[in-house]
Amino acid sequence: MQAFFIRHPKVWRAFDILLPFLATLAALGVGAVMLMAFDANPVVAYGALLEGAFGSTNAIADTLVKATPLLLVALGICIAFRGGVINIGGEGQLVLGALASTLVGLTFPDMPGYLIIPLALFVGFLAGGFWGAIPGFLKAYFNVNEILSTIMMNAIAVQGMNYLLKEPMIDPVQLEAASRIPQTARLSAAFDLPRLVPTRLHLGTALAIIAAILVFIFLWRTVVGYRIRAVGMNASASRYAGINVPRNIVLALALSGAFCGLAGAIQVFGLHHRMFTDGSATGFTGSAGFNGIVVALFGQLHPLGAIPASFLFGALIVGANKLQRVMQVPASFIIALNGLVVVFVVSADYWRRRMARRREAEVVSEELISSEAEVPT
């Protein structure tokens, strides 16, 4: 069997690509057993999931809307991973980007949209970048592990958000109400990101795809991107080659955070048109800061791979919510299923790598060296 794959490179490439799908199917299989355990018909259930994700124009639009922040976060994660750092702070960076961009929108309510939207998105990008740069700085110059610091930064961002939305940034209308719902005023309708078709689908999706292409170009076609990857591949060799390692670590985490911040800004301007809190980050982010990491891996840590991966993951989340509505299965089942998919996909990567090693061992040929190992000259 393996020998067959090795002799037919096209087949095993397809196999590589299919692997995450097979893993997802396997996870859904386990989910089916769980569904049967509480008397739900898995066929009907997964039918509902598919219909919820792809069954109508609106469903597909919802899937794309859901995929948008996932893709942007995944781009950030790609940069971080390529730079040899892990960014678990996506949640906090999303929140920061959203808050900062909302502030721009609230400050200039009468300016035209074509000025404010780009400005706000850029400010969101910067704010996320700032929030990412802090752990980067701490890692580069104080050897503070970024996993620890990004987790802490998430908690700080959430409490900061709660404070800002309850006091300085609160909707003046809420300030007068007894219950004081912690949200800002709605941003001027002039700042709504254009809808692409008459659904919830907005321009942000297209921006995210463009961003993916730009990140690809950045990482593989520019010197700065090359340096980040070099540090990620081998920090000491890079240092030896004269690359400023600490600076590139800061840069990698800052850029990573910036894309998360952009995701937050796009969620505000494309979807919610205001900022709000339910006390946690999740209410706003939908855990995109975490799910984006999975998406990045699903896309094999490649910016372009993240595009279909985010779509698939968006579909899974949107479809799963539909599944809850149709079958009235508990929401917790969907969270558990999400976890299973992640575990299965990340584990299945094992077979891809094993196959790759066997290939390299047995067939040493130019065409088998993947393009990502090449370094631009």
Add this chain to the structure above:
Amino acid sequence: MNKNIIWLSLVMLIVLLISACGGATPTEAPAEEVVETEAPAEPDEPPPAAEGPFRVAVVMPSPINDLAFSQSIYDALAAIESEMGADNFEFDFSEGMFVVDDAAAALRDYASEGYNLVIAHGSQYGGSLQEIAPDFPETSFAWGTTVDTFTEQGINNVYAYEARSEQGGYVNGVIAASLSESGVLGVVGPIETGDAKLYVDGFVAGAQATKSDVDVNVNYIGSFSDVALASAAAETHVQAGADQLTGTAQMVVGAIGVAEESGVGWFGTQANQSSLAPDVVVANQVYDWTVVLDEIISNVKAGTMGGEAFELTFANGGLLMEYNPDFDLPADVKALADETVAGFVDGSIMVGDAPPPPPAEEAEPVTFGMILVGPKNDRGWSQAHNEGGVFVEEHLDGARMIVFESLNPGDKPEATLEGVVDDMVAEGATLIFTTSDEFEEDTLGAAEKYPDVTFINISGDDAWEEGEDFKAPSNLGNIMGKMEDMKAIAGCAAALQTETGKLGYVGPLINHETKRLAASAYLGARYCYDEFRGLNPDDLEFTVTWIGFWFNIPGVTLDPTEVTNNFLDSGADVILSGIDTTEGIDVTGQRAAQGAAVWSVPYDFEGACDNAPDICLGVPYFNWGPAYLETVTSVGNGTWAQSWDWNPPYWPDLTDNTQTAVGWINGPGMPAESQASLDEYIASLASEDVKVWTGPIFLQDGSEYVADGSVATDQQIWYLEQLLQGMIGPSE
């Protein structure tokens, strides 16, 4: 790697295609339909059926068994279901929707599936609901917990509900302060907002009202879920000397454990928590949402879609104090608590800074002017506007109308629009409707003269950004009803009834509006002549005679009586009116009384058929009330913004004058079988299966105006330059 990506995309595409085919409903909406509508495309499902069970869907942030916020609404719905029976009531829910955009998707989905009532049970869902509700005018929504129903934003299908939890908080505070020996009370809250804030504020107020020197320590732990931190917070309170504790939201179960361990009293809210610590729980404030839900449901059944805020109080039985039977509460304290509850019921106790929910319409009293081109009882155009103004006065407290009628050179040659406006502004009008195309130019001048007064010119296009003539200052808006569809129905009715194949159209003066209305009638006539009678529409003779003004001015215009007589003499047997007054039907009625087989379709005023019911085939009319009410309301509360409104009919019921901008009333003179065909035509327009302005449409000069298979744009319809090919009559 790049090749991999292409592969991956390909697989995704296949998955997408397979699932799109496999998905249950094939989407019926083809591309052009999607392009046409502005509202999100959820046309798959019909509006809720009148019969069958009342269907409710609820979206809530936490699980249904949280022993707190979400469980309280779930239990209420379950109680209603068991009371009303599964045949009459059913509900579905989405729990654990703490991700707001998932919750928004769920709300949208439920609404598009035709639920009668969709409940957004979480204050964080408000922003999303505000975007969703206007897209589903057929669905009623409810949002809790809040008092905001978005009526100020012009949304009328949202109810709000809120628990006045500060009342029970106050009672708990009274009991806690009475029981406390240390004089220190502790409160554990999530974040300082919403229901939690109301409750805590009430608790503090109640405690301090009972013992002025009591210390109430409040701790917001910054989380709705951190049970361990809630427990630590309770511990801190105990260490600080508190001997009575309370707390709100689902994470307080951790604090209850500490209360039990330390032997200090506990006061619950949202649900009865006695079972969690039978030794120390003293009292609980319990929510019974059925009180609110019953009212909302019966309102929705009665046809009111929203606009009202409800609340749970002790007075309406939505709030209840439940005492722990295992706790030995001293009789005098219990009596004090009962007294406090009674105080809330009779209104002698008020608490906190919580204002009562604002009345549905919070508008300032508005005085508005109404300038009419004809007399206000013309049984036509001007009377319809006057009645729109009366509708506003009836539905909006404090609204006052000043009318000026017959502003035209024939009747009042000395009066000018500017002079009338000066008088009205002097009388306090902050909003003036100038209800004729004739006033368009002068309104522009008046609007520039009075930038603080809002002007609405009816049938103008100065404020249409996409129009050809956008030049209005920001205090000038336009309103028009989409009469074109109604005119097409009128034309259809005429074509169904005519025996001679000759139709006469009494037109006013020649402008864009009158041309497009006459043309719409012609298009409706052609369609029905062909579709229902199987006759060649090219044989239809459709003649338009313009009298020169909106109504007869002797010596200035043609006499519409004469025009009608001429039509009838030349063989026309159905007279359509396009003028403001009723000569068309009057003359036709006289001829019919003399034995002629002739019919008429009047115009403008819904009661116009009364002039000659037996030969009246129906009447298209304007109904300005709803649009005027919205305008006056928004001017009153300061939310008015310039717009150009071309308001469509309310298709589910063309005679519902609380909703529709233009209407059609069936005529008593229409035979039953023709009426059936007409109903079919109306239904096909309502469903958008048929569109009046569908190509091919040619102008009088033979040039193609709308290509075969495409539909005219708003601009093409509005700015029609010529009559259509086949119509007889001048275009200039």
Add this chain to the structure above:
Amino acid sequence: MIAELFTTTVLVGILASGIRLATPYLYASLGETFGQKSGVLNLGVEGIMLLGAFAAFYATFVTENIWLGLLAAIIVGGIMGLAVAVINVTLKAEQGISGIGVFLFGLGMSELLFQKTLGTVETVSGFSSIYIPFLSDIPYIGEIFFQQNLLVYVAYIMVPVSWFVLGKTTLGLKIRAVGENPEAADTLGVSVNGVRYITQIFGGIMSGIAGASLSIALLNVFQQNLTSGLGFIAVALVYFGGWRPFGVLVGSLIFSMVNALQLWVQVLNIPIPADIAVMMPYVLTILALVIAVQRVRPPSALTKPYERGG
């Protein structure tokens, strides 16, 4: 007003609360320390804690026996640890990500089981406070240290035990070797994956007990998402502690005590917005790291699966 913080009541309160609050962190962080020392990052501690918490609670609720409850947490934790080992060691998954999967699975599964079995919030009588004879009577000291429940005492006993096992035993040596230089360890005949399996299963058990310490000792309730992010903090505390049990102890105590302190800040009406007060533990943790632990290096092979000959 700040001076009010320096009264005996407050200081004793902060210390006593801090010591109790630190308990779940200690179990989880110590277990994670073993794992990371052997070169495996398990970011799914939170999920295992939740499953352990539910298992302990449910078993105690049904059998009314806290020991069976604790046993259930140990078994569930062990099984989850084994699963993590399979995923991270045998299948060599990307550890930062598989942990998120384990977390989500634990979060969803514990809640699902909770809904399908108990259905509503219940309470049990869990481990109760043990007053150590004589010691518990010492003023202040007794209240702070010697009036806690059994799982609290055990957690603190585990600190020197872990230090001893990691630092002074052959097993500890193997664990460190596998985490620092798996190739060399392999050459010396140490089963790299075998050692990692042991640390992962141990880590799982400790996470399970951490969950149990919440559900049947400190809180005596179970609710969806009972841990509420505690497990992630526990992982962070391992870094904070520089992969040393006593460092972890210090980290857990600082974090917990600052948390207790911020609760007092609110109780004493010190005019700081509640949200800002809640931020304090996180900010201070980062600051402490910047100042204190710059020179500690993580185990060289951390997050790197072992490939023989690779």
